[in-house]
Amino acid sequence: MKRFISILTVLFVVAGLQAQGLSLTGYARNYTGVLLNGDNEFSIIQNTFNLNVEQSKDKVAFKVNPYMYQYSNQDLEIGLREAYLDIFFESVDLRIGKQQIIWGKADGVFITDIVSPKDLTEFLLRDFDEIRMGVTSLKADYYMGDNTFELVWIPRFTATMFPPEGSIWRPAMPAFPVQPVIDHSREDVQASLENSEAFAKYSALTEYIDFELMAGYAWDDDPTMHVVKQMDMSNPQHPVLTGITVFPEHHRLTIGGGSFSTTLGPFVVRGEGAYYQGKYFNTTDPMVKEAVVEKDYLHYLLGLDYTLLDWHLSGQFIQQAILDYDEAIDNDEYSNMATFLATKDFLNETLNVSFFMYYDINNEASLIRPKLTYDLADGFSVLLGANIFTGTEGMFGQFDDNDMVYTQLKYSF
Amino acid sequence: MKYKISMFLLIMIFAVSAFAQEKITGLQVMEKVYNRDTGNDMEANLTMTLVNSRGEKRIREIKQFLRDFGKVEKKIMFFIKPADVRNTSFMNWSYDDENKDDDQWIYLPALKKVKRISSDSKSDYFMGSDFTYDDLGDRKPADDIHKILREEKLNGEDCYVIESTPKDEEYMYSKTITWVIKDKWIGLKKEFYDEDGDFLKTLNIEKYDKIKGFWIILKTKMVNKQKNHQTVMELSNVKINVGIPKNKFTERMMKRGLK
Numbered sequence: 302m303k304r305f306i307s308i309l310t311v312l313f314v315v316a317g318l319q320a321q322g323l324s325l326t327g328y329a330r331n332y333t334g335v336l337l338n339g340d341n342e343f344s345i346i347q348n349t350f351n352l353n354v355e356q357s358k359d360k361v362a363f364k365v366n367p368y369m370y371q372y373s374n375q376d377l378e379i380g381l382r383e384a385y386l387d388i389f390f391e392s393v394d395l396r397i398g399k400q401q402i403i404w405g406k407a408d409g410v411f412i413t414d415i416v417s418p419k420d421l422t423e424f425l426l427r428d429f430d431e432i433r434m435g436v437t438s439l440k441a442d443y444y445m446g447d448n449t450f451e452l453v454w455i456p457r458f459t460a461t462m463f464p465p466e467g468s469i470w471r472p473a474m475p476a477f478p479v480q481p482v483i484d485h486s487r488e489d490v491q492a493s494l495e496n497s498e499a500f501a502k503y504s505a506l507t508e509y510i511d512f513e514l515m516a517g518y519a520w521d522d523d524p525t526m527h528v529v530k531q532m533d534m535s536n537p538q539h540p541v542l543t544g545i546t547v548f549p550e551h552h553r554l555t556i557g558g559g560s561f562s563t564t565l566g567p568f569v570v571r572g573e574g575a576y577y578q579g580k581y582f583n584t585t586d587p588m589v590k591e592a593v594v595e596k597d598y599l600h601y602l603l604g605l606d607y608t609l610l611d612w613h614l615s616g617q618f619i620q621q622a623i624l625d626y627d628e629a630i631d632n633d634e635y636s637n638m639a640t641f642l643a644t645k646d647f648l649n650e651t652l653n654v655s656f657f658m659y660y661d662i663n664n665e666a667s668l669i670r671p672k673l674t675y676d677l678a679d680g681f682s683v684l685l686g687a688n689i690f691t692g693t694e695g696m697f698g699q700f701d702d703n704d705m706v707y708t709q710l711k712y713s714f
Numbered sequence: 715m716k717y718k719i720s721m722f723l724l725i726m727i728f729a730v731s732a733f734a735q736e737k738i739t740g741l742q743v744m745e746k747v748y749n750r751d752t753g754n755d756m757e758a759n760l761t762m763t764l765v766n767s768r769g770e771k772r773i774r775e776i777k778q779f780l781r782d783f784g785k786v787e788k789k790i791m792f793f794i795k796p797a798d799v800r801n802t803s804f805m806n807w808s809y810d811d812e813n814k815d816d817d818q819w820i821y822l823p824a825l826k827k828v829k830r831i832s833s834d835s836k837s838d839y840f841m842g843s844d845f846t847y848d849d850l851g852d853r854k855p856a857d858d859i860h861k862i863l864r865e866e867k868l869n870g871e872d873c874y875v876i877e878s879t880p881k882d883e884e885y886m887y888s889k890t891i892t893w894v895i896k897d898k899w900i901g902l903k904k905e906f907y908d909e910d911g912d913f914l915k916t917l918n919i920e921k922y923d924k925i926k927g928f929w930i931i932l933k934t935k936m937v938n939k940q941k942n943h944q945t946v947m948e949l950s951n952v953k954i955n956v957g958i959p960k961n962k963f964t965e966r967m968m969k970r971g972l973k
Contacts, residue, residue, distance in 0.1 A: 394966070403827050428824060446964075504965075506828065511828075562829070564815065649839070649842040650839070
């Protein structure tokens with residue numbers, strides 16, 4: 302109750318400050334989803350309040366973006382998605398504080414877009430601004446005509462946020478012969494100068510092509526699962542597996558890559574690629590310590606956007622290739638994926654129909670997301686959608702039982 | 715003798731000028747409209763009021779900046795209303811070279827990304843209004859064949875009435891008819907006919923004014939008869955030749971918005 306009163310107090314104070322020229326924008330939303338697995342269970346009943354408080358004065362500005370998720374069966378979740386200060390100079394901008402930093406030209410795929418970690422509490426189903434977590438960082442941009450040089454320093458590493466125990470979106474653990482024990486003692490990356498992350502980007506937007514070149518010295522946002530087996534060696538001829546401990550652990554990654562986007566007649570052609578050095582993959586090779594091997598890999602994409610009969614169409618092909626591959630590695634040497642989007646507006650843009658699909662080619666599995674959005678009034682929309690998972694394995698197939706239909710009512714102000 | 719020569723010259727001058735007046739072609743008229751000088755740069759607030767068949771209104775508000783860089787004209791628009799599109803921005807670079815398509819980008823605040831988009835779909839309607847991107851002045855005169863149908867007065871103004879038919883038979887309009895004010899080169903009224911040749915919509919200029927010596931259209935109304943839907947577009951706070959900086963038309967400003 303005290304917490305609720307303090308939130309209300311903050312809201313009243315903020316509302317009072319509006320008179321002082323603060324810009325208050327945001328939305329209130331109700332999101333209700335039902336699983337289609339036969340029991341008609343609710344997959345989500347969520348009420349959201351998202352507020353953007355902003356002000357700018359000549360060369361300085363700030364933004365604070367508090368949000369609240371209220372669930373029928375969980376504690377109120379409150380946070381700050383962003384909270385930063387801007388300083389604008391003649392050809393340099395500085396942004397200091399918690400911020401979302403988005404790079405690359407890919408849609409819905411993360412290749413060079415690795416600065417802000419992901420909130421996968423609800424897998425990839427949330428809106429992209431909700432999947433992106435703000436990170437406390439210093440960002441400096443230097444502008445020269447249509448060229449931009451960007452440096453980002455993140456003092457403290459933030460990992461991907463995974464769904465809590467018991468969530469239907471919790472990724473499946475690999476099958477072990479005995480029930481493993483998860484030991485988180487190696488998971489934290491100590492906050493120190495040596496452990497900070499740094500990224501650099503050069504980008505240009507020109508009449509012929511837009512491109513970005515980037516490099517990063519980062520931590521792998523997703524922990525590697527180090528597997529330690531306990532063996533009973535009383536009979537050396539026949540050792541018996543007595544237990545397994547899994548240690549999630551983050552490793553350093555060095556990344557170099559780039560992306561481009563250009564028009565080719567009626568098409569927009571997009572590409573993005575990155576070389577990752579220092580990634581750890583799980584292996585079934587019994588001789589390998591802790592069942593992990595370090596391998597570099599390439600991740601790249603080619604995309605095409607086109608408009609046909611007022612339908613905006615977009616397709617992407619994505620491949621991840623592990624270099625110096627070893628057959629014992631759990632992942633495939635080449636992981637292939639495709640995405641497809643079709644969207645069209647009707648009734649003077651009051652009705653939008655959209656269809657988005659991720660297709661995991663290796664596992665013949667997909668996530669299909671049809672949506673119908675209708676604007677009842679300016680800033681008030683009703684969304685009817687479905688998330689359909691097909692296949693049985695892989696990133697999407699593992700959620701085959703989580704097909705759902707949902708509605709979202711959203712009031713933007 | 716001198717008198718005869720003077721008379722002859724006078725007659726010639728009249729004949730030449732009359733001939734010259736006769737000679738103006740439909741294409742020349744439309745080029746004069748397209749190239750009408752509106753200053754080197756302009757900033758303005760744009761309000762669009764969309765009214766559907768039930769009389770329900772929706773309002774779109776935009777702040778726009780435009781600057782002529784010689785061979786390229788750059789435009790940037792910041793969306794203010796409705797709330798769900800606030801901070802979206804759109805940039806267009808339009809080239810004098812008729813063989814070069816416009817470059818266009820959109821910044822979507824939810825994605826925090828500037829996306830290059832194809833300028834090929836100029837038949838798309840702008841923000842749900844009754845105006846396509848072409849209707850907003852993007853269509854180049856050379857894309858159509860123009861014919862002067864007649865000259866007549868409209869709202870007290872002497873006008874050329876021009877029929878324009880697209881060179882591309884697949885284009886969304888089979889023809890348009892434009893009333894162009896002779897001395898101001900403003901398209902005062904325009905009728906649009908759909909692909910089947912049926913009457914589709916009418917554009918009327920409801921207000922124009924001279925600002926800093928340039929004729930600027932301030933209020934227009936497009937009425938779509940087939941959909942029974944209309945859009946009123948109004949410019950306010952118009953500022954001409956204020957020296958908008960070059961860097962206004964960059965990715966930096968698209969992302970920063972109106973800060």
